[in-house]
Amino acid sequence: MKYAKEKQLFSHEHMLYLKRRRRRQAVVWTLRVALLVFLLAAWELVTTVFGWVDPFFMSSPSRIARTIASLYAEGTLFYHIGVTLAETLVGFAIAVIVGYGVALALWASETLRKVLEPYIVVLNALPKIALGPLIIIWFGTGSEAIVFMTVLVGVIVATLHMLSAFIATDKNKVLLLRSMGASKWQILYKLVVPSSLASFISMLKVAVGMSWIGSIMGEYIVSRAGLGYLIVYGGQVFKLDLVMSATVILCILAAGMYFLVVLLEKAIVKNAES
Amino acid sequence: MKKQMLRFSRVSLIYHTKHGETTAAENLSLTVDEGEFVAIIGPSGCGKTTLLSLAAGLLKPSAGTVETGGSCGYMLQKDELFPWRTIEKNIYLPLEVKRQNTPEHRERARSLAVKYGLGDFLQSYPSELSGGMRQRAALIRTLATDPDILLLDEPFSALDYQTRLNVCDDVSAIIRSEGKTALLITHDISEAISLADRVLVLTKRPAHVAYEHRMDFGDVQKPLRRREMPQFSGWFETLWKELNQ
Ligand SMILES: Nc1ncnc2c1ncn2[C@@H]1O[C@H](COP(=O)(O)OP(=O)(O)O)[C@@H](O)[C@H]1O
Ligand SMILES: [Mg+2]
Numbered sequence: 001m002k003y004a005k006e007k008q009l010f011s012h013e014h015m016l017y018l019k020r021r022r023r024r025q026a027v028v029w030t031l032r033v034a035l036l037v038f039l040l041a042a043w044e045l046v047t048t049v050f051g052w053v054d055p056f057f058m059s060s061p062s063r064i065a066r067t068i069a070s071l072y073a074e075g076t077l078f079y080h081i082g083v084t085l086a087e088t089l090v091g092f093a094i095a096v097i098v099g100y101g102v103a104l105a106l107w108a109s110e111t112l113r114k115v116l117e118p119y120i121v122v123l124n125a126l127p128k129i130a131l132g133p134l135i136i137i138w139f140g141t142g143s144e145a146i147v148f149m150t151v152l153v154g155v156i157v158a159t160l161h162m163l164s165a166f167i168a169t170d171k172n173k174v175l176l177l178r179s180m181g182a183s184k185w186q187i188l189y190k191l192v193v194p195s196s197l198a199s200f201i202s203m204l205k206v207a208v209g210m211s212w213i214g215s216i217m218g219e220y221i222v223s224r225a226g227l228g229y230l231i232v233y234g235g236q237v238f239k240l241d242l243v244m245s246a247t248v249i250l251c252i253l254a255a256g257m258y259f260l261v262v263l264l265e266k267a268i269v270k271n272a273e274s
Numbered sequence: 275m276k277k278q279m280l281r282f283s284r285v286s287l288i289y290h291t292k293h294g295e296t297t298a299a300e301n302l303s304l305t306v307d308e309g310e311f312v313a314i315i316g317p318s319g320c321g322k323t324t325l326l327s328l329a330a331g332l333l334k335p336s337a338g339t340v341e342t343g344g345s346c347g348y349m350l351q352k353d354e355l356f357p358w359r360t361i362e363k364n365i366y367l368p369l370e371v372k373r374q375n376t377p378e379h380r381e382r383a384r385s386l387a388v389k390y391g392l393g394d395f396l397q398s399y400p401s402e403l404s405g406g407m408r409q410r411a412a413l414i415r416t417l418a419t420d421p422d423i424l425l426l427d428e429p430f431s432a433l434d435y436q437t438r439l440n441v442c443d444d445v446s447a448i449i450r451s452e453g454k455t456a457l458l459i460t461h462d463i464s465e466a467i468s469l470a471d472r473v474l475v476l477t478k479r480p481a482h483v484a485y486e487h488r489m490d491f492g493d494v495q496k497p498l499r500r501r502e503m504p505q506f507s508g509w510f511e512t513l514w515k516e517l518n519q
Pocket of ligand 1: 289290
């Protein structure tokens with residue numbers, strides 16, 4: 001017996017295989033959700049219900065929910081989210097664009113690469129937070145400072161990631177293009193850029209993580225608004241509920257941004273296939 | 275006298291690296307006439323690829339001169355098709371690079387592909403084709419700009435034996451029917467004998483031409499038929515000895 005799926009015919013055995021696969025996926029998802037529910041329930045139980053741990057030190061899911069609700073009621077929830085999100089996205093975009101551009105320049109000129117190599121190594125190894133005071137003096141305590149920190153954290157990684165992808169371009173394909181008389185510019189956009197597309201996507205994924213590190217770190221040092229500010233402020237006045245609430249929102253935002261990159265990846269892969 | 279499409283006169287080439295210098299070719303002289311199919315055999319590492327790079331103008335000789343009588347098309351060991359382009363777009367690649375991407379040129383390249391059995395695969399991606407078909411597509415790409423000389427660097431060595439014999443036949447037929455001049459590099463003696471009008475044997479590095487033979491298969495140009503002819507084993511023995519001196 002044959003079954004039709006997307007205009008294609010599959011054997012009975014293949015349908016069983018697909019069914020098993022779907023079932024396995026369903027199990028994974030159920031367990032994922034169950035784990036989350038279990039952790040939240042346990043958290044709530046040990047703090048609020050049994051009172052084994054003082055919620056003052058650990059907060060609790062219900063208190064987090066209440067805190068977020070009151071932030072929303074005060075009208076500051078989306079303000080803080082917006083500030084952090086904007087800083088992160090702007091920093092991310094600048095880091096990616098500058099990183100890509102610098103990587104191209106380094107690919108194009110071996111001399112430049114050799115000259116800058118030690119500087120890049122040092123910048124990469126340097127803990128960016130050490131530059132905090134300098135950043136405050138140069139950029140003040142506004143969003144510019146935080147965006148700068150975000151760029152700083154992301155740009156080196158983006159550069160190194162793309163540079164290694166550019167350099168790994170298939171030598172024989174370069175030779176082929178050169179035998180056709182291709183210019184460096186043609187080699188770049190006909191071969192180097194398209195063949196490094198997969199690395200570009202993986203660079204975006206890394207850069208998403210780096211941007212959040214950068215923006216929150218920046219807000220720790222200077223800010224007067226944003227999720228990082230809420231965390232620092234909450235810590236200073238011992239409002240653990242606030243700290244936990246901001247952290248939870250951060251988790252959701254970071255996951256959402258990563259998910260967007262994955263969607264982009266799927267769209268690009270689909271586009272390349274059709 | 276026929277027009278010469280390629281002439282090496284006392285060519286030397288030295289590679290310089292951090293660790294020292296390698297003389298890949300020394301006093302190398304050879305000529306290829308228009309419409310001729312010349313095969314060059316030599317031990318591995320003797321400088322065969324270097325010779326083709328010189329012919330294609332990718333390297334400048336350290337001494338001597340390289341003259342070509344027309345444009346070159348280079349075909350490598352692997353097909354080197356771009357996986358993100360369809361076969362059709364791959365075939366147009368040299369047209370784009372050479373800024374000849376006009377409807378007429380595209381039509382010419384397309385009809386070559388159709389003529390040589392790639393018509394059904396034009397919209398396919400390289401990964402959907404067999405190794406033999408891919409190498410055929412690589413040849414059509416090389417022919418797309420209508421080059422005067424084809425430079426072939428061991429174009430069959432990445433294929434399995436069965437495919438190799440067939441693709442070898444195909445490629446020979448295509449090159450002969452397009453009337454192209456060809457210079458084929460190989461380390462496979464039987465490939466050289468079955469394909470070429472003339473076979474040159476290179477020495478160990480630094481390479482120069484040690485022996486030269488005109489093949490005597492009469493009108494027979496089909497590689498698979500040449501392999502069955504009585505002269506074949508005689509040539510094989512001769513070249514084998516010369517190559518292993
Ligand atoms: N770019 C290069 N730099 C330095 N040495 C090279 C380079 N290319 C080839 N060689 C050396 O030149 C010699 C000939 O190489 P090649 O022409 O590739 O040989 P073949 O194709 O006959 O195997 C080899 O010893 C190889 O190591
Ligand atoms: Mg070689």
